[in-house]
Amino acid sequence: MTVKIYIPRDAAAIALGAEKVAAAMAEAVAARGLDATIIRNGSRGMHWLEPLVEVETAEGRIGYGPVRARDVASLLDAGFISGDAHALCLGKTEEIPFLKNQTRLTFARCGVIDPLSLDDYRAHGGLCGLQKSVSLAPAAIVAEVTESGLRGRGGAGFPTGIKWKTVLETAGPQKYIVCNADEGDSGTFADRMIMEGDPFVLIEGMAIAGIATGATKGYVYTRSEYPHAIAAMSAAIEVARAAGVLGTSVLGSAHAFDMEVRTGAGAYVCGEETSLLNSLEGKRGLVRAKPPLPAHKGLFDCPTVINNVISLASVPVILEKGAAYYRDFGMGRSRGTIPIQIAGNVKHAGLYETAFGLTLGEIVDAIGGGTASGRPVKAVQVGGPLGAYFPRALFDTPFDYEAFAAKDGLIGHAGIVVFDDTADMLKQARFAMEFCAVESCGKCTPCRIGSTRGVEVADKIAAGIEPEKNRELLADLCNTMKFGSLCALGGFTPYPVMSAMTHFPEDFEPAPVVEAAE
Ligand SMILES: Cc1cc2nc3c(=O)[nH]c(=O)nc-3n(C[C@H](O)[C@H](O)[C@H](O)COP(=O)(O)O)c2cc1C
Numbered sequence: 001m002t003v004k005i006y007i008p009r010d011a012a013a014i015a016l017g018a019e020k021v022a023a024a025m026a027e028a029v030a031a032r033g034l035d036a037t038i039i040r041n042g043s044r045g046m047h048w049l050e051p052l053v054e055v056e057t058a059e060g061r062i063g064y065g066p067v068r069a070r071d072v073a074s075l076l077d078a079g080f081i082s083g084d085a086h087a088l089c090l091g092k093t094e095e096i097p098f099l100k101n102q103t104r105l106t107f108a109r110c111g112v113i114d115p116l117s118l119d120d121y122r123a124h125g126g127l128c129g130l131q132k133s134v135s136l137a138p139a140a141i142v143a144e145v146t147e148s149g150l151r152g153r154g155g156a157g158f159p160t161g162i163k164w165k166t167v168l169e170t171a172g173p174q175k176y177i178v179c180n181a182d183e184g185d186s187g188t189f190a191d192r193m194i195m196e197g198d199p200f201v202l203i204e205g206m207a208i209a210g211i212a213t214g215a216t217k218g219y220v221y222t223r224s225e226y227p228h229a230i231a232a233m234s235a236a237i238e239v240a241r242a243a244g245v246l247g248t249s250v251l252g253s254a255h256a257f258d259m260e261v262r263t264g265a266g267a268y269v270c271g272e273e274t275s276l277l278n279s280l281e282g283k284r285g286l287v288r289a290k291p292p293l294p295a296h297k298g299l300f301d302c303p304t305v306i307n308n309v310i311s312l313a314s315v316p317v318i319l320e321k322g323a324a325y326y327r328d329f330g331m332g333r334s335r336g337t338i339p340i341q342i343a344g345n346v347k348h349a350g351l352y353e354t355a356f357g358l359t360l361g362e363i364v365d366a367i368g369g370g371t372a373s374g375r376p377v378k379a380v381q382v383g384g385p386l387g388a389y390f391p392r393a394l395f396d397t398p399f400d401y402e403a404f405a406a407k408d409g410l411i412g413h414a415g416i417v418v419f420d421d422t423a424d425m426l427k428q429a430r431f432a433m434e435f436c437a438v439e440s441c442g443k444c445t446p447c448r449i450g451s452t453r454g455v456e457v458a459d460k461i462a463a464g465i466e467p468e469k470n471r472e473l474l475a476d477l478c479n480t481m482k483f484g485s486l487c488a489l490g491g492f493t494p495y496p497v498m499s500a501m502t503h504f505p506e507d508f509e510p511a512p513v514v515e516a517a518e
């Protein structure tokens with residue numbers, strides 16, 4: 001029987017040499033006359049093991065990693081094709097603790113299947129949710145999503161079902177489903193991993209959203225920095241269209257839904273939903289004032305659902321297994337699972353999908369394994385560039401929207417970036433202001449001008465110029481930005497700045513002046 005070898009085509013694996021490994025493996029397999037086929041899968045999300053090469057055996061898939069092209073010959077010599085021992089052998093992939101301890105609902109197939117094989121997708125439970133949806137009334141689909149407790153995974157945590165209900169109940173000549181795949185947050189890659197590793201789940205989620213709200217057209221808005229995701233999504237849409245999953249009759253039903261990928265040039269503010277709509281319409285990515293809400297007047301002034309990739313990709317499993325199944329995971333008002341992205345100075349960087357409720361300490365120390373440098377963890381920034389820095393003293397905070405808000409933080413897109421004790425938090429605060437100044441759309445004064453003033457004030461503190469007065473000025477500026485900005489770019493930049501100042505005051509003290517030796 002032909003042996004299946006899996007080598008990821010995920011951008012992270014490619015960055016670590018997967019293309020060379022795949023080429024070397026193909027050449028060696030042919031030269032040795034082995035009966036094997038290479039499948040280019042998505043990533044399992046264990047970045048420190050990439051490229052993670054797997055072979056299917058009677059006992060299950062055996063993983064090897066990180067594999068370099070020069071390891072291929074010795075792997076084959078050692079009997080890799082039969083899953084035999086080798087220094088890089090990790091045993092059964094599913095038994096690796098980082099993977100085994102996860103609850104993979106949204107990412108159930110990512111890294112497992114051939115991303116562009118619809119047969120593989122179906123064989124692993126794909127299309128069950130859509131199949132069920134085509135026979136349900138739109139309001140019943142919306143009710144299922146509402147009851148599941150799913151909240152937007154893009155950052156704001158707004159209940160997805162309520163957003164869909166608004167669009168369902170708003171009349172319009174045309175309605176749209178817009179998938180926000182801009183993924184601008186630092187240390188985040190969940191959207192990219194889904195688009196590259198299981199694009200059909202996003203297509204299925206968007207088609208369900210279309211049927212639920214009466215939208216017949218969808219767009220995936222992503223950035224030019226994601227060429228592999230764009231290629232995988234575009235190819236998957238073609239396959240889905242040819243198979244009748246998309247088109248005038250979705251799965252043979254009376255519902256029509258089609259979609260396409262649109263690429264932005266890559267501006268952080270174009271991830272903000274109204275700025276994204278402008279960009280999608282071919283205009284400059286300028287934030288729109290709300291109201292009107294996009295649900296009432298969105299793309300081309302039509303009722304529009306805008307959801308993050310992970311929000312939409314979580315819908316098929318909700319429809320397949322029922323709202324109660326999904327809602328049973330999690331804590332408080334944070335229901336279901338969340339794909340946490342662990343990055344920065346950390347030993348085990350990668351994607352960890354789990355029910356809400358783990359503490360930050362468990363995620364950083366037990367799952368992430370502490371810093372890659374081996375030095376103590378000083379701070380963790382949660383929720384992207386607008387998220388707060390958490391010190392170790394707050395590591396008992398459970399991963400939950402409300403618990404993070406209570407500590408003046410946010411979960412955002414669930415990216416966490418780890419810093420060791422060499423990090424200078426004043427520099428990080430300055431960086432937050434600089435990032436805001438660079439990425440500001442310029443529409444409102446507190447953000448456009450405030451961020452530039454913020455950089456100047458941080459520089460004065462660093463230079464030891466009237467530090468006490470300038471720390472007060474920085475706090476005052478943050479207050480103005482927080483309450484006076486039109487959108488969360490200016491409004492949330494104070495979170496990293498104020499958390500750095502509050503939790504690491506020693507970094508905001510002027511450096512002692514060293515007297516020159518006589
Ligand atoms: C400056 C800024 C950048 C944002 N970037 C993203 C992004 O990259 N991806 C995303 O899904 N949401 C982003 N958002 C949030 C979106 O405005 C919006 O809340 C989200 O797309 C709604 O989808 P959801 O309800 O599924 O989370 C951003 C918001 C702001 C203010």
Ligand code: SF4
Nearest residue numbers: 441443444447487490
């Ligand atoms: S806060 Fe900044 S990004 Fe948002 S609308 Fe105002 S200027 Fe634009």
